[in-house]
Amino acid sequence: MREDIHERAVQLIDKLQVEGLAVEERAWLEAHLENCGPCQKRARETERALRALRSAVPRFDLALVMATQMRARIRARELIENAAGMRALWISCALSWVLGIVSAPLLWRGFEWLGHSLAISRAVWMTGFALSWVAPAAVVGAVIAWRHARRANATEMR
Amino acid sequence: MARMGLATCWFMKTVEQEAGAVARGLRQRDPALLDYLIQQYHYRLFRYLLMLTGSRAEAEDLFQETWMRVLEKGHQYKPRWKFETWLFTIARHLAIDFLRRRQPQSLDALLQPPGTGRHLEIEDTGSPSAFEQAFQGEEAASVAAALAHLPPSYREVLTLRFHEDLELEEIARVVESPLSTVKSRLYRGLATLREWLKDIYP
Numbered sequence: 252m253r254e255d256i257h258e259r260a261v262q263l264i265d266k267l268q269v270e271g272l273a274v275e276e277r278a279w280l281e282a283h284l285e286n287c288g289p290c291q292k293r294a295r296e297t298e299r300a301l302r303a304l305r306s307a308v309p310r311f312d313l314a315l316v317m318a319t320q321m322r323a324r325i326r327a328r329e330l331i332e333n334a335a336g337m338r339a340l341w342i343s344c345a346l347s348w349v350l351g352i353v354s355a356p357l358l359w360r361g362f363e364w365l366g367h368s369l370a371i372s373r374a375v376w377m378t379g380f381a382l383s384w385v386a387p388a389a390v391v392g393a394v395i396a397w398r399h400a401r402r403a404n405a406t407e408m409r
Numbered sequence: 410m411a412r413m414g415l416a417t418c419w420f421m422k423t424v425e426q427e428a429g430a431v432a433r434g435l436r437q438r439d440p441a442l443l444d445y446l447i448q449q450y451h452y453r454l455f456r457y458l459l460m461l462t463g464s465r466a467e468a469e470d471l472f473q474e475t476w477m478r479v480l481e482k483g484h485q486y487k488p489r490w491k492f493e494t495w496l497f498t499i500a501r502h503l504a505i506d507f508l509r510r511r512q513p514q515s516l517d518a519l520l521q522p523p524g525t526g527r528h529l530e531i532e533d534t535g536s537p538s539a540f541e542q543a544f545q546g547e548e549a550a551s552v553a554a555a556l557a558h559l560p561p562s563y564r565e566v567l568t569l570r571f572h573e574d575l576e577l578e579e580i581a582r583v584v585e586s587p588l589s590t591v592k593s594r595l596y597r598g599l600a601t602l603r604e605w606l607k608d609i610y611p
């Protein structure tokens with residue numbers, strides 16, 4: 252029975268630090284500690300261990316802060332410039348898409364007329380039409396892929 | 410009581426406003442905000458990384474990388490999280506990637522307590538380790554010597570709880586583990602630390 256009491260006290264000593272205690276638990280522990288030497292010792296050891304932990308101060312080189320701030324500023328500028336570039340790219344991509352849709356019937360007729368005039372087979376001028384239609388998207392895709400590859404390389408180099 | 414409620418309310422509002430301002434600044438990649446955050450959190454981040462990796466050089470490398478990641482992923486920060494919770498989560502992910510590259514094994518194996526598989530321990534060579542040397546003063550070095558014997562998963566939660574004063578739920582979010590795991594690591598970590606320090610400070 253007494254063993255159980257001490258066990259509970261030991262558990263509460265740790266719980267006090269880790270989770271905190273309910274009012275009744277705290278009152279019980281305080282009453283127990285007043286009359287129990289070994290548990291008092293245990294509570295003191297726990298407090299001492301935590302005080303020692305809190306007082307352990309790692310050395311820190313402030314030059315690291317300045318170097319990091321400098322690096323962050325450079326990287327922020329890069330990212331802002333990249334974002335602006337990407338925005339311009341997406342806007343031109345959207346415009347080209349809208350223009351492509353609007354101009355598709357005209358372009359089709361133009362390719363058809365050219366095919367007849369130059370006596371080119373239907374398959375060839377249709378392929379030409381398809382290529383001219385997907386060219387902007389292909390260019391944008393290539394630019395994005397190139398930028399991604401460049402960014403990945405830069406990250407790896409760092 | 411009512412006054413305390415008002416004070417808490419005001420404090421919460423201020424914290425929320427600050428977190429909102431941080432989120433806006435991070436979305437805009439505001440260099441002045443970044444300077445401020447680095448200045449404000451440098452020591453706490455470094456201490457956390459040092460506790461996690463057990464190596465000063467690695468903590469310094471990861472320190473810089475963490476801020477770069479904060480810059481790149483700033484748009485993902487949500488003001489409902491405390492900034493430091495998010496910062497430590499990012500730092501932790503980077504540290505895990507780094508440790509995996511160094512010791513190609515699973516995260517669980519790396520951070521698990523002893524006896525459950527191979528884990529990352531600070532080498533005991535008899536002379537003061539780099540980890541011990543990373544602390545100021547003789548007493549702190551003794552504490553560091555005791556900490557060096559703890560597995561990183563214990564050191565990590567101990568520092569988040571007793572240095573950073575994070576709530577248990579916040580710690581669980583940072584370490585991406587259930588609350589019960591966090592508690593059990595804290596209890597075991599505290600018990601081990603107490604045992605080690607008992608010898609140092611009898």
